[in-house]
Amino acid sequence: MDKKTALIILLENSFIVPDKAKVAILKQLDKLPSAQIDALGKLLAQERELLLKDKDAILKRAKLLLDTIELVV
Amino acid sequence: MKQQKEKEIDPSFPKSVESTLKKAEKMAIELIKKIHLRLNSPVEKAADKAGQLTTVGELKLLFKNAAKGEAKIALNNIENVVLAGLALVPVLGEAEGGAIAATELAEAAVLEGVSVEQAEALAKGAQVTAGAEVAYPLSKVIGVEGAKRLNKVLKAVDPYPDLHPIIPLVSGGAELVGVHGAAAIPSAAQILVNEFKSVKLAAETAFQAGKIILKSPEVRRMKEFGSSVLTSLGARLNGAASPRAAQAAQAFR
Numbered sequence: 512m513d514k515k516t517a518l519i520i521l522l523e524n525s526f527i528v529p530d531k532a533k534v535a536i537l538k539q540l541d542k543l544p545s546a547q548i549d550a551l552g553k554l555l556a557q558e559r560e561l562l563l564k565d566k567d568a569i570l571k572r573a574k575l576l577l578d579t580i581e582l583v584v
Numbered sequence: 585m586k587q588q589k590e591k592e593i594d595p596s597f598p599k600s601v602e603s604t605l606k607k608a609e610k611m612a613i614e615l616i617k618k619i620h621l622r623l624n625s626p627v628e629k630a631a632d633k634a635g636q637l638t639t640v641g642e643l644k645l646l647f648k649n650a651a652k653g654e655a656k657i658a659l660n661n662i663e664n665v666v667l668a669g670l671a672l673v674p675v676l677g678e679a680e681g682g683a684i685a686a687t688e689l690a691e692a693a694v695l696e697g698v699s700v701e702q703a704e705a706l707a708k709g710a711q712v713t714a715g716a717e718v719a720y721p722l723s724k725v726i727g728v729e730g731a732k733r734l735n736k737v738l739k740a741v742d743p744y745p746d747l748h749p750i751i752p753l754v755s756g757g758a759e760l761v762g763v764h765g766a767a768a769i770p771s772a773a774q775i776l777v778n779e780f781k782s783v784k785l786a787a788e789t790a791f792q793a794g795k796i797i798l799k800s801p802e803v804r805r806m807k808e809f810g811s812s813v814l815t816s817l818g819a820r821l822n823g824a825a826s827p828r829a830a831q832a833a834q835a836f837r
Contacts, residue, residue, distance in 0.1 A: 514836065516832070517831070520828055521836075552835065559829060563824055563825055
C-alpha cells in the first residue's frame with residue numbers, strides 16, 4: 512500500500528484532525544511533500560495505536576456518561 | 585430550550601432527609617443542565633451538518649475521489665465519525681474551562697501552502713529536510729486548533745506513560761502539538777468522569793433516601809446523544825482496528 516492511500520485510510524478514522532483540515536489535506540494530497548505525508552501518517556498511526564490500546568477505557572468512560580444519565584431519568 | 589421536569593418526593597420522609605434530598609436533587613439538576621449545555625447544542629449542529637452534507641458531503645466526496653483507483657474506502661460511517669468528532673470537541677473544551685466552538689476549530693484548521701520557495705518557507709518556520717524538501721511543522725498541516733485537539737484527545741485518554749516519547753518520535757520536536765505546557769493540562773476525560781461521579785453520587789444519595797423522579801425531554805435527548813456518541817466511538821474504534829487500517833499504519837513504520 513502506498514503512503515498516500517495509507518494516509519487516506521488513517522485520516523478517515525482519525526479523531527484528532529478536524530474535518531475542515533481533512534478536507535484541506537485531501538484537496539492538497541498530491542502537492543504535499545513526502546516529508547509531510549510521512550509525518551502526518553506517523554502521527555495518525557500513533558493515534559491508532561493509542562486508540563486500540565485504550566479502546567476499553569474509552570468505551571468505559573463513554574458508558575459511564577450513559578449510566579449516569581440513566582440514573583436520573 | 586426550556587427544561588421541563590416533574591419532581592416527586594415521598595411526603596412521608598422526615599424533614600432532615602428531605603433537606604438532603606433537595607440538595608442532592610439541586611446538584612443533579614445543575615450538573616445535568618451543564619452537561620446539557622455543552623453536549624446538546626453542538627450535537628444539534630453536528631446532526632444538522634450531517635443532514636445538510638456541507639463539510640461532511642465534501643469530505644465524503646473527497647474520500648471517494650481520493651480512493652479511486654487506489655483503495656476502496658468504506659464510507660458508511662462517515663456521518664457517525666463526523667458526529668463523534670464534532671461532539672467531542674466542545675465536551676473536551678468545556679471540561680477544561682475553555683469553550684471552543686466546533687466552527688472555530690474548523691476555521692482555525694488551516695493548511696499552509698506547500699509550494700513556496702525554500703527561503704520563504706524557512707521564514708515561515710518550515711524546515712528543509714535532508715532531501716531538500718520543505719517540511720512544515722505538523723501543527724501547520726493540521727492547524728493549531730487541530731494540534732490542540734490532538735493534545736486534548738491524548739490527554740483525555742490518560743494515563744499515557746508513553747505519551748512523551750511519542751511526540752518527539754513523530755514530530756522531531758515539541759512543535760507537533762503547538763501547545764506548550766501540555767503536561768499541565770489535566771485530563772479532560774478525568775474531569776468529566778469526576779463530574780459524572782458527582783452526579784451519580786447525588787442521584788444515588790437521593791435514591792437511597794427516597795424517591796426522586798425527574799422526567800424531562802432534555803434528559804432523554806442527552807441519553808440519545810450518549811447512545812450516538814457510544815455508537816460513533818465504537819464505529820471509529822472498530823475502523824481503527826480493521827485489517828485495512830492496520831495495513832495503512834504499517835506503511836508508516
